[in-house]
Amino acid sequence: MDTSEEKTCFCVRVFGLSEDSLQGGIQVTQDEQHRELLLQVSQEERGVSLLLVEDNRTCVLKMTITSETDSCRVGAQSFLLSRGNTSSVLCFRTCSEFQAFQRLLSQWTEPRVEHCVFDQRTEGSSALQYFQQNMLQDYLRTATYQKAILLNEADFKDKIVLDVGCGTGILSFFAVQAGAKRVYAVEASAVAKHAEVLVKSNDLSDKIIVLAGKVEEVTLPEQVDVIISEPIGYMLLNERMLESYLHAKKWLRHKGMMFPTSSDIHLAPFTDEQLYMEHYVRSGFWQQTCFHGVNLSGLHSSAVDEFFKQPIVDTFDWQILMARSTKHTINFLEAKEEDLHRLEIPFVFKLSQTGLIHGLAFWFDVAFVGSRMTVWLSTAPNQPLTHWYQVRCLLQTPLFAKMGQTLSGKVQLIANKRQSYDIHINAVIDQSGFKSGNTLDLKNPFFRYA
Numbered sequence: 014m015d016t017s018e019e020k021t022c023f024c025v026r027v028f029g030l031s032e033d034s035l036q037g038g039i040q041v042t043q044d045e046q047h048r049e050l051l052l053q054v055s056q057e058e059r060g061v062s063l064l065l066v067e068d069n070r071t072c073v074l075k076m077t078i079t080s081e082t083d084s085c086r087v088g089a090q091s092f093l094l095s096r097g098n099t100s101s102v103l104c105f106r107t108c109s110e111f112q113a114f115q116r117l118l119s120q121w122t123e124p125r126v127e128h129c130v131f132d133q134r135t136e137g138s139s140a141l142q143y144f145q146q147n148m149l150q151d152y153l154r155t156a157t158y159q160k161a162i163l164l165n166e167a168d169f170k171d172k173i174v175l176d177v178g179c180g181t182g183i184l185s186f187f188a189v190q191a192g193a194k195r196v197y198a199v200e201a202s203a204v205a206k207h208a209e210v211l212v213k214s215n216d217l218s219d220k221i222i223v224l225a226g227k228v229e230e231v232t233l234p235e236q237v238d239v240i241i242s243e244p245i246g247y248m249l250l251n252e253r254m255l256e257s258y259l260h261a262k263k264w265l266r267h268k269g270m271m272f273p274t275s276s277d278i279h280l281a282p283f284t285d286e287q288l289y290m291e292h293y294v295r296s297g298f299w300q301q302t303c304f305h306g307v308n309l310s311g312l313h314s315s316a317v318d319e320f321f322k323q324p325i326v327d328t329f330d331w332q333i334l335m336a337r338s339t340k341h342t343i344n345f346l347e348a349k350e351e352d353l354h355r356l357e358i359p360f361v362f363k364l365s366q367t368g369l370i371h372g373l374a375f376w377f378d379v380a381f382v383g384s385r386m387t388v389w390l391s392t393a394p395n396q397p398l399t400h401w402y403q404v405r406c407l408l409q410t411p412l413f414a415k416m417g418q419t420l421s422g423k424v425q426l427i428a429n430k431r432q433s434y435d436i437h438i439n440a441v442i443d444q445s446g447f448k449s450g451n452t453l454d455l456k457n458p459f460f461r462y463a
Contacts, residue, residue, distance in 0.1 A: 021117065023052045023110050027065065027073075028102040030298075052103065054114065056121045063094075074101070078118065085319060085457075086115070087299075087312060148243075149183060151400040157390040158243065158381075161272055162187045165383025168270055169193045173235060177228050177242035177261045178254055182208040184241045185221045195220060197237065199261075201227040228261045236266045242273075247326055248404045249278050249377040250426060251433050251455050255343075256350045271345050274382040279393065281338035282362055282420055282440075283374045283405065288325065292407060292459075295320050322454050324436065325405045327461035331394040335370060336362035336420070356426040367415045372407040372451075373424065373438060402462055408449040412442055419443045422450075431456045 026049050050073060053064040060079035066072055076096060078084060084094040090111035092103045105111040149155060162169060162184075170192035176185045179198035185208075188196050198221055200208055205225035212221045224231045240261050246252035258271075265271070296316040301309045341358045364370075378391040392401045414420060422440035429435055433456035441448045 025052045026104040030100040061121045161381035161388035166191045172238035174239045175237040199224045239270045273379040275344045276379045277340040279338040282335045282370045283333045284368045289371045323459040326458045354428045358424045361421045369411040375404045410449045
């Protein structure tokens with residue numbers, strides 16, 4: 014639809030919310046008590062501009078929404094956005110007006126022109142966010158990559174190497190340390206220019222060639238012997254960089270090598286009453302029946318649904334697991350890009366304890382299979398912590414089961430255009446027939462770690 018035909022002014026009622034650190038709980042800010050205002054929406058270079066004005070055209074609030082702004086839908090026709098410790102709820106008059114507002118946000122915050130496969134699954138703004146200092150400072154991650162490369166020095170000595178999504182180029186440097194003849198370091202974001210600075214300052218311009226662009230689009234002057242990359246996100250698949258890693262195989266010589274070589278996604282049922290209640294209590298605000306004379310409880314179920322769509326990124330004691338994990342293996346040397354568009358992981362767990370099953374926990378291991386040694390990088394809960402943590406997905410309704418009974422079902426991971434996956438879980442206790450499940454958005458996790 015042409016945006017010029019879309020409505021850009023709406024009547025909304027505004028609730029300003031903030032945390033009261035002294036009394037606790039949620040408070041209404043004194044200057045934004047619920048009232049009807051005119052919302053004017055316009056497109057800016059950085060995102061979408063929201064302007065709230067009163068009848069006398071006095072500006073009450075102005076802010077810009079980008080893909081990084083904390084915001085979400087609440088119920089059928091309300092929108093929540095946060096600035097620092099303060100949040101505002103915009104309640105639209107009708108569902109159709111709210112849907113028109115959402116269309117504007119979608120059209121103006123997401124690129125509409127798609128030039129290649131990378132563009133179809135990757136938000137341009139997030140490419141810069143991907144390469145951050147905390148990744149380099151993850152000692153286990155960085156040291157394991159270096160160990161895998163240097164302990165398999167024979168696989169790199171005098172070889173041509175391709176580094177996919179090189180970021181600042183740390184893996185390219187490791188390849189040179191192992192004796193690589195030449196490394197093509199491909200980086201799609203503006204970080205490429207910083208990688209170039211590091212290459213020059215380390216006097217390695219004759220060894221490392223930085224190519225600014227997407228691996229789907231760049232042209233290499235020759236085939237390569239080894240592909241290296243760190244294309245991993247939460248639950249292995251988030252960010253969808255693995256597809257670019259697989260796409261790069263078009264430059265790999267016959268019987269070439271890939272570091273990492275394969276990965277196992279692990280999942281297991283867990284019990285955690287505290288986590289479940291914490292997640293449920295987050296929606297408690299919407300249970301109020303007299304919020305400045307307004308009954309908010311009609312939105313409570315919608316708020317619960319929104320919170321339960323969030324996978325939880327944190328770590329936990331492995332003893333809360335109620336069964337041995339099952340795994341789904343991806344061999345990067347054999348897998349195709351389209352294999353990652355939809356994954357289905359069936360499971361049958363024999364429960365090792367009696368109790369409530371609150372959800373499924375996920376983690377992953379990656380293997381670097383060299384000619385001399387195989388090196389593993391694990392994000393399991395009983396291993397040293399990495400910046401990937403673990404991911405837990407709650408069931409909407411906990412399932413009671415006894416030791417020795419079986420929990421069966423499947424997890425579907427369906428790729429979307431938001432650089433991530435939709436997670437669909439269906440589970441049943443075979444002996445009792447009790448069922449539960451959930452649908453979650455891996456793009457919008459809840460970060461619970463301290």
